[in-house]
Amino acid sequence: MKVDVAVIGAGAAGCAAAATLAPFASVALIDRVVDPGWRIGETLPGAARRVLIAIGAWERFAAAGHAEAPLKVSRWGSEEAVSLDAFRDPDGVGWRLDRARFERDLRADAVARGAMLIAPAAVEALVRTASGWTIALDTGEALDAHLVIDAGGRRSRLLRAYGQRRMATDKLACAYQRVRQRGEDPATYTEAVPDGWWYTAALADGRRVIAFHGDSDQPMLRQVLEEGPSNAAQRVPGLAAAIGDIDPADASSSALCAAHSAAGSAAGRGWFTAGDCTMSLDPLSSQGLFNALVTGMEAGEAARALLGGNAAAIQGHATRIARIWHAYLAHHRTYYAMERRWPAAPFWQRRSIAASPMR
Incomplete structure (x- = not known):
């Protein structure tokens, strides 16, 4: 079977990439499981509305009736509880998700836009060829693809042999x-x-x-x-x-x-990464799922540009992801610096040291 792009991983990032690409190219969306189950990471900020609209997922999302998340309360930096009312957010109130329903709906949206879902299937081998990639699945099938997007999560190492590097900034x-x-x-x-x-x-x-x-x-x-x-x-x-x-x-x-912060190479010859595979965020940011959607959409747009002959799409995607990472690091340092009650505790001592930049 031949496709333009193989997307490995049908979580939020992979589905966003596939939905972005599918109206313009042939896309295979590969995942280990047929039906997504519950996973920790159950909130989505109001800013996600714009991304969901862009990838054609808003209508199904709105119809699902996910509960609103109107209030955040924290004891951070003092014993006093501080409340943040989400109604003051210019992007509006976020949501407490039925995570399994959310991911099922994202898959349905990607398929509705033209992606081919292959599940359950795991990648056994990924081999670069003269025309792109050959992907061997544990089902016995093989795919030939011009490009690969790895959205397989923080544990994926599929592209390590082809230049992808990854580092963690904490434990x-x-x-x-x-x-x-x-x-x-x-x-x-x-x-x-x-x-x-x-x-x-x-x-x-x-x-x-x-x-x-x-x-x-x-x-x-x-x-x-x-x-x-x-x-x-x-x-x-x-x-x-x-x-x-x-x-x-x-x-x-x-x-x-x-749950550590980690960053990896976002693009190379014939490949892109998205979601936790390219950037894993400390859950304190509450931006993990949002980041997955954004980086998935970005990877899909970059792959479309590269298929169209724009060789600069590889470096362009890497540059955009690096900007997101550095903005996250600045926010991360600022928030942890607000807590000064236990300066001698190892956990807080470590976070008083600036995180390393992505290379």
Whole structure:
């Protein structure tokens, strides 16, 4: 099978890339799973409306009825709780997503615009050829593509042999758990503590996510994971009050995921990257999904330009992604610098040092 572009990964970034390209080129969208499941990362800012409109996904998104996220509350830099009303945001109120529904709808939008979804399928080999790429799948099929967009997430290493480089700027990881919520509070809540910071928010299915973020080489993260975030959170007074009445008997198993800031090469000869594969953001920014959509759309536009004969599209995409990364780093440093209550704690000492720039 021959296509113009193979997009590897059908998450938010891959779907945005495929939806951007599909009206103008033949696109294969490849993913390991048929039906997306729940994943941590459940909020989207109002600014995403513009991107969803641009990739043809707004109508289905609006019809899904995702709940609004009108309020953010944080204890950061002091014991005082500070509220940020999203109605004051010029882009409007954001959303608390049904994440699985969101990703299913993005896939449907990409297919409706002309992309071919291949799932379940995993890439077993990626080989550069004279005309582009040959992609061997674990299904026994093979694709020939002129270009590849890797949107396979922060763990993807498919393009390492072809010049993609990646670096992490910290060791942040997240221990999280979902619990059944009695009642519903639409606010998201963040609280800094000596060894890291906590986050909690109501989910679309009536549950609540409770998450602790700390460094992977520090003991507190392991302690929270073993005890269970819902139990450990009860010892943090402000957090316990925000969580309110939960049913610990109906809690999911504790889970751990990487949450560090990382950046990678965004483009090379015949390839582009998007989403966490090119740039992974600290969840404190609450911009992970938004970043995935934006970088996916950018990769799709760059691939279209390159197919049209614009050789400068490779460097252009790399330059745009670098600008996004540097803007993120500035915001990241500013926000962590606001917390000065535990200057001797290893977690906060590390974040007082400026992050390295992307190379």
